[in-house]
Amino acid sequence: MSATMEHRDGIAAFAETARQAVASCAAKPVRDRASQLAGDGLLGILAPESAGGLDLGLDFAVPVMEAAGAGLLGFPLAETLLLGAAFGATPFGPAIVLGERVATIAWAGRVRTASGRVSGTVGRAPLADQADLLLVATETGAVLVARDAPGVTLQPAIGLDLEAPEHEVVLDAVAPLATLDAARFATLREDALLLRAAEIGGSAQRCLALALEHVSTREQFGRTLVSFQALRHALARQKLAVEHIGAALERHAALAASGAGEARHAARTAYAAATRFGIAAIESALQLHGGMGFTWEVDVHRHLRRARTAEAQGDAAGLHRRLAQDLLTANA
Amino acid sequence: MDQDQAFLPPGLAGEEYRAHVRAWLAAHVPAGFLADQADHQAPDLDACRAWEAAMHRGGLAGITWPQAYGGHGLTLREHLIANQEIGRLALPESVNSLGKELAGPIILAIGSEEQKRRYLPPLLEMREIWCQGFSEPNAGSDLAGLRTRATRDGSVWRVNGRKIWTSGAPNAQRCLLLARTGPIEDRHRGLALFAMRMDAPGVTVRPLRQMDGREHFAEVFIDDVVIEADDALGAPDQGWSAAVRVLAIERATNRMYRAWRFENELHHLVRACRLDATLAALIESGTYHRRLAETVVDIDIIKAYVEPVVERLMAGESIGDRGSLMKLHWSEAHQRFAALALELLEQAPPGAAPEVQAARARFQRLYLAARAETIYAGTTEIQLGIIGDRILGLPRERARGGR
Numbered sequence A: 001m002s003a004t005m006e007h008r009d010g011i012a013a014f015a016e017t018a019r020q021a022v023a024s025c026a027a028k029p030v031r032d033r034a035s036q037l038a039g040d041g042l043l044g045i046l047a048p049e050s051a052g053g054l055d056l057g058l059d060f061a062v063p064v065m066e067a068a069g070a071g072l073l074g075f076p077l078a079e080t081l082l083l084g085a086a087f088g089a090t091p092f093g094p095a096i097v098l099g100e101r102v103a104t105i106a107w108a109g110r111v112r113t114a115s116g117r118v119s120g121t122v123g124r125a126p127l128a129d130q131a132d133l134l135l136v137a138t139e140t141g142a143v144l145v146a147r148d149a150p151g152v153t154l155q156p157a158i159g160l161d162l163e164a165p166e167h168e169v170v171l172d173a174v175a176p177l178a179t180l181d182a183a184r185f186a187t188l189r190e191d192a193l194l195l196r197a198a199e200i201g202g203s204a205q206r207c208l209a210l211a212l213e214h215v216s217t218r219e220q221f222g223r224t225l226v227s228f229q230a231l232r233h234a235l236a237r238q239k240l241a242v243e244h245i246g247a248a249l250e251r252h253a254a255l256a257a258s259g260a261g262e263a264r265h266a267a268r269t270a271y272a273a274a275t276r277f278g279i280a281a282i283e284s285a286l287q288l289h290g291g292m293g294f295t296w297e298v299d300v301h302r303h304l305r306r307a308r309t310a311e312a313q314g315d316a317a318g319l320h321r322r323l324a325q326d327l328l329t330a331n332a
Numbered sequence B: 001m002d003q004d005q006a007f008l009p010p011g012l013a014g015e016e017y018r019a020h021v022r023a024w025l026a027a028h029v030p031a032g033f034l035a036d037q038a039d040h041q042a043p044d045l046d047a048c049r050a051w052e053a054a055m056h057r058g059g060l061a062g063i064t065w066p067q068a069y070g071g072h073g074l075t076l077r078e079h080l081i082a083n084q085e086i087g088r089l090a091l092p093e094s095v096n097s098l099g100k101e102l103a104g105p106i107i108l109a110i111g112s113e114e115q116k117r118r119y120l121p122p123l124l125e126m127r128e129i130w131c132q133g134f135s136e137p138n139a140g141s142d143l144a145g146l147r148t149r150a151t152r153d154g155s156v157w158r159v160n161g162r163k164i165w166t167s168g169a170p171n172a173q174r175c176l177l178l179a180r181t182g183p184i185e186d187r188h189r190g191l192a193l194f195a196m197r198m199d200a201p202g203v204t205v206r207p208l209r210q211m212d213g214r215e216h217f218a219e220v221f222i223d224d225v226v227i228e229a230d231d232a233l234g235a236p237d238q239g240w241s242a243a244v245r246v247l248a249i250e251r252a253t254n255r256m257y258r259a260w261r262f263e264n265e266l267h268h269l270v271r272a273c274r275l276d277a278t279l280a281a282l283i284e285s286g287t288y289h290r291r292l293a294e295t296v297v298d299i300d301i302i303k304a305y306v307e308p309v310v311e312r313l314m315a316g317e318s319i320g321d322r323g324s325l326m327k328l329h330w331s332e333a334h335q336r337f338a339a340l341a342l343e344l345l346e347q348a349p350p351g352a353a354p355e356v357q358a359a360r361a362r363f364q365r366l367y368l369a370a371r372a373e374t375i376y377a378g379t380t381e382i383q384l385g386i387i388g389d390r391i392l393g394l395p396r397e398r399a400r401g402g403r
């Protein structure tokens, strides 16, 4: 067997494990989801072996994030994968990888540091109310704090996501547990873009499957809806979106495997593409459900809420501005 | 403002009427009602009822209906004026718009004199809220495929069937019900409209949860419900033509304030962004100029459809299929805007001012709610079909060898 084929089989095995793990998480409280996912070896994909991890590349995390997206996993999975890796050399790494501590990241805002303590308001921290550990940005990188440390106050969430509701967190002279330097924090943010692209891709795939099933079984005007060309084209566009995202993710994997510097850029464009095409596909899948799509019971709105949240957490709008700026700079 | 101002002075029309509406609204809008203000608290059903009843007394509802039925006997021009002024304020959506804008006009068109006197005053006084029972589990876009059956039983009708997506059904006292009196093969023929009482034995309402979290629409089960003959609207085979009129109203004139409310939303978005340094820099930078400007244009196009409708209707013309042009445009334009508002406000930094957070919450809800706008009142795909088939008059593909 060639190295690439082994690699592919390895990734496919992760995909299958992840699908099953995500499905069995559904009925469990968040903490038990951590143990389930850890038990299935999914939380340490990116973490070093010394922390109980597998020390694999991002492309192994991609199918896991796709499964998390498709299965609406209510767990800060991207955050856990990234923090397990970033803090692998500290005692927090193994605790995160083993699912003993739930960790999340405040993706928006940053705190100020004064006499070694941090203060300020941060936001977009998924499931902060369930977490033990929280990473917050500082002027010089990021720090890990305990959620129940003195000076940490959670605000009620007002975001769209129902699976992993986002919180704002106010920190008042909180003592950090560990730090991450600017370069490593920047890498973590870049890696997060790719994981989010995979998650949105998983959601888009799932919504396409739901829409396809709906219009294939429902009849109006004495015909199955899927026989109407307008709907076939809408489904074809949804498929196109899913393929765009898949192709961009694979391109990133290939570039990363060959150590190409362009991999970073490819992660950004994969995420940008996922937010643009993936969200349009989910909205279209909702439309194809008719009135049914507007109900709480059909999961499409949950995917839409999540994807819109992933769009905000990765600051897709700001990323597009930076991509344009890079283009201008290159031609200055 | 003295007590007399609560009522519509007789003989007002045109700009005088507008001045009255403005003054009335300035004096009467209850605290916390406006969704673009810092003190906003979504009012409950009772508060909405009381408010809408007051609006009617003040001459802001039932504007064109004859005075004999509780209306104000003015013209559609005043109706448009009231809608413009109401739309400018972020007031709660009417809880009886199906009554005031669909059931009422239909009753006026095909109801008997006795029915007009019986249904219309309680509707305007908000003692009777109406819902619209058209769609069924197997009859959505294909409305003519509906199966709810009404059979004559001596002097009454007996109705059996099931309706779905019935907005406001949990709060309604009456349902504008479309049911079949002939065989299902008859499709458009043999349909009749009824004013069904929602408290009649055999009517069961099961609220459905919407994706925006509200339980506003519902499933309505109709088991052997007796409807008195005098609650049948029009002739037993007049249902389809009446339903088509309802749909034309729904697409073209229902919620005539839409463009002005949309404008209020746009202004609210911009004001909220200006309150926050990060967002202010974003909208000043030019990045969003094009999309904001396109929203301004989109709103003017809605106005360009609505305003002439008034003159055409007053000249006795019907709107017909042209309602599809406007419906398609506003629903898509509003979705584009909702996505823009979401994109902008979600860039607000953590710890943003309460007004900014409140706007964020408003536009998150709007984004979700707007997803329904390309579904109800005829989906986008159906509107495109109507424009192609009936407005453009595209030839139908003929089977080869056919005649």
Ligand SMILES: Cc1cc2nc3c(=O)[nH]c(=O)nc-3n(C[C@H](O)[C@H](O)[C@H](O)COP(=O)(O)OP(=O)(O)OC[C@H]3O[C@@H](n4cnc5c(N)ncnc54)[C@H](O)[C@@H]3O)c2cc1C
Residues within 6 Å of the ligand: A218, A220, A221, A225, A228, A230, A231, A287, A288, A289, A290, A291, A292, A294, B131, B132, B133, B134, B135, B136, B137, B139, B140, B141, B142, B164, B165, B166, B167, B168, B217, B372, B375, B376, B377, B378, B379, B380, B381, B382, B385
């Ligand atoms: C928020 C909300 C409120 C509503 N309130 C009411 C109410 O108060 N009273 C009431 O009676 N109804 C109400 N409706 C129902 C609404 O009118 C129907 O949902 C709508 O007509 C679509 O029907 P459907 O849901 O059965 O979807 P379907 O007709 O099953 O459509 C599913 C998909 O197939 C597409 N499709 C269907 N036919 C064709 C075709 N020929 N060509 C191409 N594409 C096609 C549709 O565009 C849609 O994308 C409401 C709906 C919503 C979402």
